Amino acid sequence: GAVVSQHPSRVICKSGTSVKIECRSLDFQATTMFWYRQFPKQSLMLMATSNEGSKATYEQGVEKDKFLINHASLTLSTLTVTSAHPEDSSFYICSAREAAGANVLTFGAGSRLTVL
Amino acid sequence: AQSVTQLGSHVSVSEGALVLLRCNYSSSVPPYLFWYVQYPNQGLQLLLKYTTGATLVKGINGFEAEFKKSETSFHLTKPSAHMSDAAEYFCAVSGRTGYSTLTFGKGTMLLVSP
Numbered sequence: 001g002a003v004v005s006q007h008p009s010r011v012i013c014k015s016g017t018s019v020k021i022e023c024r025s026l027d028f029q030a031t032t033m034f035w036y037r038q039f040p041k042q043s044l045m046l047m048a049t050s051n052e053g054s055k056a057t058y059e060q061g062v063e064k065d066k067f068l069i070n071h072a073s074l075t076l077s078t079l080t081v082t083s084a085h086p087e088d089s090s091f092y093i094c095s096a097r098e099a100a101g102a103n104v105l106t107f108g109a110g111s112r113l114t115v116l
Numbered sequence: 117a118q119s120v121t122q123l124g125s126h127v128s129v130s131e132g133a134l135v136l137l138r139c140n141y142s143s144s145v146p147p148y149l150f151w152y153v154q155y156p157n158q159g160l161q162l163l164l165k166y167t168t169g170a171t172l173v174k175g176i177n178g179f180e181a182e183f184k185k186s187e188t189s190f191h192l193t194k195p196s197a198h199m200s201d202a203a204e205y206f207c208a209v210s211g212r213t214g215y216s217t218l219t220f221g222k223g224t225m226l227l228v229s230p
Binding site for chain 1: 148150152157158159160161162165206210211212216217218220221222223225
């Protein structure tokens with residue numbers, strides 16, 4: 001089946017630094033990838049939709065200059081949290097839409113970001 | 117517009133008992149419906165989905181769900197709970213076009229006691 005790899009699984013950084021999270025579709029091409037943020041014991045909040053070769057579409061309230069998304073190829077999307085602050089600490093999950101199938105998303109394992 | 121309501125943030129069952137996780141949806145168009153499971157510190161795994169056809173959908177790990185249009189429901193069931201079923205379960209809805217986004221419910225934590 002489709003597999004999405006997300007890296008790193010955990011990252012700890014100092015306040016003010018930038019962190020990059022990678023999301024790769026391993027055995028399929030994903031023209032569309034999604035980035036979610038999940039707060040403890042809460043549901044997933046869609047942050048942005050990443051389309052290969054074009055600018056990402058951000059959800060209302062998500063700062064595009066804060067959360068930079070790049071989808072340079074059909075198998076890779078990256079999320080960069082710029083000038084991270086403790087309130088950015090969260091669980092970030094990416095997903096990719098398989099080309100075939102009814103809007104089925106395959107999710108990465110998530111990345112736990114802790115900003116000190 | 118679409119939304120998902122999952123009744124009960126926590127459901128507790130004994131091992132071997134019936135599992136019932138409730139999901140109601142609202143959608144202005146005929147929906148696709150999904151159940152995902154999330155284990156601690158992991159991503160989401162698709163349990164099952166309803167697109168068209170048979171309204172009773174069977175998924176992995178012995179789970180199944182029934183789409184009831186008249187009740188706008190898509191409840192998840194399993195006849196006999198196993199300890200390994202303890203996890204967070206998310207119901208989700210999307211439209212039927214290829215570019216519809218997925219809207220998640222708030223999740224239900226399933227607790228299984230021996």
